[in-house]
Amino acid sequence: MHPALQGLLTIVIGVGGCVGYFYASNLVLDKVIFPAKGPNIGRNINRANMVRPWLFLFPAMFALGLYLAYPVFETLRLSVTDRSLGGAFVGFDNYTQMFGEAKFWEAVRNNFMWLLIVPAMSTAFGLLAAQLTDRIGWGSIAKSLIFMPMAISFVGAAVIWKLVYDARPVDQEQIGVLNAIYLGLGGDEPQQWLTIPFWNNFFLMIVLIWIQTGFAMVILSAALRGIPEETIEAAIIDGANPFQVFFKIKVPQIMGTIVVVWTTITLVVLKIFDIVFAMTNGQWETQVLANYMYDKLFRANDWGVGSASAIVIMVLVTPILVWNVRNARKEMR
Amino acid sequence: MDNMAGTKSGLTWAVHISVALLVALWLFPTVGLFVSSFRTADQIATSGWWKAMFAAEQSLTLRTAGADEAVREGDLYVLEGNLFDIDGRETLNISVWGTSARDVTAYTPGDTAELRRGGTVTVQANGDYRLETAEEPSGRGQRVFVTAKVPPEFTLGNYDTVLGKNVALNVVIYGIASLIFGLVLKYVFRGSERGIGSYIPLFGGLALFILLAFAFGLSDGRAEGAQTSDNMGRAFFSTLTVTIPATIIPILIAAFAAYALAWMDFPGRALLIALVVALLVVPLQLALIPLLKLHLAIGIGKGYLGVWLAHTGFGLPLAVYLLRNYMVGLPRDIIENAKVDGATDFQIFVRIVLPLSFPALASFAIFQFLWTWNDLLVAKVFLIDATGDTTVMTNQIVELLGTRGGNWEILATAAFVSIAVPLLVFFMMQKYLVRGMLAGSVK
Numbered sequence: 001m002h003p004a005l006q007g008l009l010t011i012v013i014g015v016g017g018c019v020g021y022f023y024a025s026n027l028v029l030d031k032v033i034f035p036a037k038g039p040n041i042g043r044n045i046n047r048a049n050m051v052r053p054w055l056f057l058f059p060a061m062f063a064l065g066l067y068l069a070y071p072v073f074e075t076l077r078l079s080v081t082d083r084s085l086g087g088a089f090v091g092f093d094n095y096t097q098m099f100g101e102a103k104f105w106e107a108v109r110n111n112f113m114w115l116l117i118v119p120a121m122s123t124a125f126g127l128l129a130a131q132l133t134d135r136i137g138w139g140s141i142a143k144s145l146i147f148m149p150m151a152i153s154f155v156g157a158a159v160i161w162k163l164v165y166d167a168r169p170v171d172q173e174q175i176g177v178l179n180a181i182y183l184g185l186g187g188d189e190p191q192q193w194l195t196i197p198f199w200n201n202f203f204l205m206i207v208l209i210w211i212q213t214g215f216a217m218v219i220l221s222a223a224l225r226g227i228p229e230e231t232i233e234a235a236i237i238d239g240a241n242p243f244q245v246f247f248k249i250k251v252p253q254i255m256g257t258i259v260v261v262w263t264t265i266t267l268v269v270l271k272i273f274d275i276v277f278a279m280t281n282g283q284w285e286t287q288v289l290a291n292y293m294y295d296k297l298f299r300a301n302d303w304g305v306g307s308a309s310a311i312v313i314m315v316l317v318t319p320i321l322v323w324n325v326r327n328a329r330k331e332m333r
Numbered sequence: 334m335d336n337m338a339g340t341k342s343g344l345t346w347a348v349h350i351s352v353a354l355l356v357a358l359w360l361f362p363t364v365g366l367f368v369s370s371f372r373t374a375d376q377i378a379t380s381g382w383w384k385a386m387f388a389a390e391q392s393l394t395l396r397t398a399g400a401d402e403a404v405r406e407g408d409l410y411v412l413e414g415n416l417f418d419i420d421g422r423e424t425l426n427i428s429v430w431g432t433s434a435r436d437v438t439a440y441t442p443g444d445t446a447e448l449r450r451g452g453t454v455t456v457q458a459n460g461d462y463r464l465e466t467a468e469e470p471s472g473r474g475q476r477v478f479v480t481a482k483v484p485p486e487f488t489l490g491n492y493d494t495v496l497g498k499n500v501a502l503n504v505v506i507y508g509i510a511s512l513i514f515g516l517v518l519k520y521v522f523r524g525s526e527r528g529i530g531s532y533i534p535l536f537g538g539l540a541l542f543i544l545l546a547f548a549f550g551l552s553d554g555r556a557e558g559a560q561t562s563d564n565m566g567r568a569f570f571s572t573l574t575v576t577i578p579a580t581i582i583p584i585l586i587a588a589f590a591a592y593a594l595a596w597m598d599f600p601g602r603a604l605l606i607a608l609v610v611a612l613l614v615v616p617l618q619l620a621l622i623p624l625l626k627l628h629l630a631i632g633i634g635k636g637y638l639g640v641w642l643a644h645t646g647f648g649l650p651l652a653v654y655l656l657r658n659y660m661v662g663l664p665r666d667i668i669e670n671a672k673v674d675g676a677t678d679f680q681i682f683v684r685i686v687l688p689l690s691f692p693a694l695a696s697f698a699i700f701q702f703l704w705t706w707n708d709l710l711v712a713k714v715f716l717i718d719a720t721g722d723t724t725v726m727t728n729q730i731v732e733l734l735g736t737r738g739g740n741w742e743i744l745a746t747a748a749f750v751s752i753a754v755p756l757l758v759f760f761m762m763q764k765y766l767v768r769g770m771l772a773g774s775v776k
Contacts, residue, residue: 006574006637010578010582010637010638010641011577011578011581011582014578014581014582014585014641015581015582015585018582018585018586018589019585022589022679023679026677026678026679030677049678050599052593052597052678053593053597053598053599053602054599056589056590056592056593056597056678056682057589057590057593057594057605059586059589059590060586060587060589060590060649060653061590061605063586063645063646063649064608064609064612064646064649064650064653066627066646067620067624067642067643067645067646067647067649068612068615068617068620068646068647068649068650069608069612069615070623071619071620071621071622071623071624072615072619074622074623074626075619075620075622075623078622078623125355128355129352129355132348132351132352132355133352135345135348136345136348136349136352139352142352142353142355142356144760144763145356145359145360146355146356146359147763148359148360148363148756148759149359149363150703150759150766151703151752151755151756151758151759152363152707152752152755152756153706153707153708153709153727153751153752153755154707154709155707155709155727155730155731155748155751156707156727156730156748156751156752158734159366159730159734159744159745159747159748160362160363160365160366160748161362162734162744163362163365163366163369163382163741163744163745164362164365166741172378172379173379173380173381174381175377175378175380175381175382175741176381177361177362177365177381177383180381180383210359210362213359214359215770218767218770218771219770219771222771242344267614270616271616271617271618273618273709273710274709274710274727277709277731278709278730278731278734290616290618293618294710297621297622298713298714303622306622307622310616310618310619310621310622311619313616313618313619314615314616314619317614317615317616320614321611321614321615324610324611324613324614325607325610325611328606328607328610329603329607332603332606
């Protein structure tokens with residue numbers, strides 16, 4: 001069958017199935033199991049209302065459980081078994097093997113650099129852009145242009161920036177902007193930016209900063225607008241200059257939002273895969289955890305070590321997970 | 334106070350300039366890709382894209398006609414003609430020229446150069462040349478290195494190569510027609526801007542586009558020398574096939590759950606909400622192997638069904654979270670009044686909550702669309718099998734990066750084809766995207 005037709009059919013089955021399920025299950029509940037008539041009418045209505053939420057929740061909870069909750073435990077189990085031994089329990093062998101690999105520590109080191117730099121730079125640029133664009137007439141156009149990279153895939157961004165970093169032999173005209181500028185400023189020969197160990201990490205990070213700044217800007221700009229005017233007016237009357245107003249009045253008041261933006265970008269960074277995969281594939285000392293994991297799972301076919309490295313990512317995410325859940329519960333009270 | 338006013342206007346200028354700089358910096362890389370996709374391989378290789386707008390001094394290597402066209406004049410062999418005729422190029426105005434690669438600026442037009450292998454050549458500014466040798470010439474024509482101002486030139490040729498002949502042109506024409514049709518509809522239905530009426534222009538335009546595409550076709554056949562056209566065109570439709578069901582299905586499932594979490598009372602509700610928030614941040618890397626094993630075990634295998642299910646599962650936490658947060662904010666009165674009037678939960682949900690939640694549904698739909706369209710990892714794991722029949726554009730581009738890393742005209746065009754759709758959605762639906770982001774970032 002043609003895939004497009006298959007897709008159309010899936011939409012019809014999916015949507016029809018959902019609607020049918022919800023409608024039919026409600027009908028069965030109200031008319032057959034607990035009919036709202038007869039001697040037990042009151043009790044039946046109450047019982048039906050106790051069951052109904054679970055009818056509404058069941059498909060979503062089932063999918064969430066199967067596609068996100070179950071894999072966490074299954075991955076944990078896989079990380080202490082060995083595929084080549086028929087799935088036998090091997091304790092921490094996979095972890096020991098992983099900790100013994102230089103490439104793993106390279107990935108950890110790089111991931112920490114990403115964690116330190118990308119959220120900080122994106123938030124800083126986002127805050128700057130938010131503050132500046134809020135003050136001018138064409139700010140909304142400027143905003144939507146800075147925001148635009150959010151719509152571009154990591155792979156597309158990788159191609160875009162590979163063109164920026166492109167290097168040609170010294171006697172030819174440079175077509176990569178960075179090398180053209182570098183030579184224009186007196187550099188002696190064009191550089192293969194992505195192959196210079198250590199520094200190439202930063203050239204990869206720029207891509208993500210470029211994408212995430214728009215996100216930070218949008219959220220922070222909304223927060224800046226929410227600041228009560230009086231606090232700013234009072235500061236100006238007291239003789240604060242624009243910089244003092246910004247750093248001493250505005251920033252402290254949106255600190256909560258800044259933290260949210262920071263953690264959200266941190267989550268993106270922890271899972272970063274496509275950019276590294278498409279631009280260097282972890283060569284020249286640019287490995288990161290998610291790409292290391294992909295290598296282990298699908299190139300080396302080593303599910304044990306692959307799962308172990310996935311668990312490492314999970315462990316790094318956990319503090320944010322706990323913090324988010326606590327905040328959400330606080331808010332609900 | 335005068336002083337203060339002065340500093341203020343100075344500061345305003347500084348703000349304008351810094352914003353302009355920031356925007357330019359952010360736009361520059363994308364514009365580079367866009368411009369490059371309209372240049373020929375030659376142009377891309379010989380000059381930076383930022384020079385594409387201007388007539389550029391470009392060095393060209395041209396040849397005189399071959400020896401067999403030499404004419405005898407007295408005791409000389411003479412070759413006459415125009416350098417630009419040979420490749421069928423446009424005539425340019427030569428500023429300097431040379432006969433050796435080492436010194437391409439040796440002569441000005443009208444000069445006569447001594448050739449190393451004997452004889453002389455004279456080149457005029459318009460490319461006319463006269464080559465005289467005493468002995469009978471042999472072999473190919475003499476190479477002449479000319480420097481001339483080449484006017485800016487853009488081509489749709491790359492798009493023909495990547496997508497098929499005239500596809501880009503047809504899309505643009507149909508697109509403009511649909512846009513005009515949409516605007517007309519908007520004018521006709523300007524009275525009913527609220528409710529369903531406001532979507533008539535959008536869907537009318539889309540319908541016309543699809544109709545035109547089916548009626549007149551998109552491609553006028555394969556472009557010459559195209560090796561990528563089939564792949565990229567097919568990948569485009571594969572991506573579309575992955576994306577649309579993966580966007581629509583989770584919305585409905587999530588909406589029911591979100592309603593239950595927002596407006597129904599039952600024990601364990603708070604716990605379930607906490608669970609959703611927790612699953613919001615679980616890295617999908619953890620899910621790859623267990624789910625692939627599951628899919629293989631129950632016979633789904635690798636394919637569209639698997640990738641639809643996976644995207645549905647991974648998109649659900651955000652969908653439930655976004656929609657619940659929105660639904661909780663709906664006015665309590667409306668829902669309670671409906672309950673008093675005897676409406677069941679199912680009716681309240683379908684008749685009241687779902688229509689009122691449209692902005693949140695749209696926000697999530699855009700998120701999920703962008704995410705599934707731009708995804709590489711999920712498609713690689715759950716969709717793309719060894720046969721390579723099913724592929725998505727992101728994967729195709731990564732493969733092009735590997736096999737045709739130097740062919741920037743192909744790469745830039747392929748990448749731009751893949752980012753054009755998200756960009757279009759982004760600019761059309763930005764309002765909903767921003768709204769969703771504000772609601773989705775955990776406060």
